[in-house]
Amino acid sequence: MQHRTERTGGEGVDLILDHAGGPTFAECLPATRVDGSVVNIGRLDRAESAVDLDVLSYRHLRVRGVSFGFSWPEKLGAVLSGAVSALAPALLDGRVQPLIDSRYDFRTAFEAVRRIASHQALGKIVLAVP
Numbered sequence: 001m002q003h004r005t006e007r008t009g010g011e012g013v014d015l016i017l018d019h020a021g022g023p024t025f026a027e028c029l030p031a032t033r034v035d036g037s038v039v040n041i042g043r044l045d046r047a048e049s050a051v052d053l054d055v056l057s058y059r060h061l062r063v064r065g066v067s068f069g070f071s072w073p074e075k076l077g078a079v080l081s082g083a084v085s086a087l088a089p090a091l092l093d094g095r096v097q098p099l100i101d102s103r104y105d106f107r108t109a110f111e112a113v114r115r116i117a118s119h120q121a122l123g124k125i126v127l128a129v130p
Contacts, residue, residue, distance in 0.1 A: 004031040012036060012059075022046040022119070029055045037062040045119055099123030106130055 004027070005012045012033035018025050022045030028038045029051055038061060056063070090096040101123035104112040112127050 005033075008033070015039070017041055020045045022049055024122075025049040026051045029059070029061060032059060032061055035060050035062075037064065039064045039066055041066050101125050103128065 012031055014033060014036050016028040016032055016036075016038045018028050018038060018040045019042040021040060021043035024045060025038070025040055026049050032038055036059070040063070055061075087096060099122065101121040102112070102115055103126040104115075105128045109127055112125050115121055115125055
């Protein structure tokens, strides 16, 4: 298994946007640099997570939870607008890249569903639709 911070020379990343929750959220903490941030945006796996409080404390991490409920459409619009302008340059020049777990074509969509249900995916599962 690849060490969580190997791709960053052992430093970890500045910011993690966690959409999964559950055990994935706990795995985000040691992959974050000292004084870095983890933002939980979704709970696609589950809402509960057990975290190592030593990792949280010794790395001086900032953790934030965000919910985009339907009761705040104006806030959601502002967040999405700000995210596009802030992230677009980094996406275009490759500084920010999506983590792709696996890719499937439409004929193997059931395999993609099984991969999601396995809770073993690390990153997004891409389904190419013709």
